Amino acid sequence: MTGNDIQMCFLLCSLFPEDDEILIELLIMCGIGLGLFPYANSIEDKRNEIGVALKKLQKSGWLLETDGADSIRMHDVVRDFAHWLTSTGENRFMGDGLLVVSSTFFEEMKALQVAYLKFVRFSLKGFHSLPNLKTLCCEFCELENFSSSLTNMRNLEILALVGTEIDEISEELVKLSTLKYLRFFLS
Structure with missing residues (x-):
């Protein structure tokens, strides 16, 4: 360590x-x-x-x-x-609450590796431009285009959907060959 x-x-x-x-x-x-x-x-x-x-x-x-x-x-x-x-320098990152997320919000975040969203309604269409996304955690969200967007998440290792509404689960979930951890819990 x-x-x-x-x-x-x-x-x-x-x-x-x-x-x-x-x-x-x-x-x-x-x-x-x-x-x-x-x-x-x-x-x-x-x-x-x-x-x-x-x-x-x-x-x-x-x-x-x-x-x-x-x-x-x-x-x-x-x-x-x-x-x-962390206000300056290499490890600069901060979080100050929730965002209202549009479908284009993630389009230019190619280096994003972790997305943790809570109480957000959004479409996963914008996730096609996240080649480095490894962890997606959604708590109490409403996700649109869930199944069709999974095909673009080839590097996803962890998927957690807690109390989250999704439109459907399809065979695309099986195609996530790098997925190591799946947490699915409806409240």
Whole structure:
């Protein structure tokens, strides 16, 4: 485990809203999509490495425990510090809430590796231009053109649809040869 991997776990946590209880499973899915712990061979190895990194961040005071063992939290002052650290430079990324997503929103994001969307209604037509997308997590979304858009997601490794409405599931799902993790849960 490198210091850079732990730093990236820390920065990943800072993308979530202030005082949000962050599900560890979601962090694992996003971390894998971002390429954290590339030397870990299996999903289970990556899960363990990310878990160890999160524990180290908790022990050092950068992350806070929650009532449940399946989530963590970041203090708003620590989150603001992380945003200040990443406001310039190579690892510049920030997240400040939800977006209303049009079908053309993703068209020029060719380097995008992880998409986490919550409470959004959108069409996946724009996803044809995301050749590097490895993780797609949708929580409580309404997706249009789901099945027809799967053919364009050839590098997708993780697909999580939680409480998400989709138009249909077709045989295109079987064609995702790089898919390693599928989570489908209707609430």
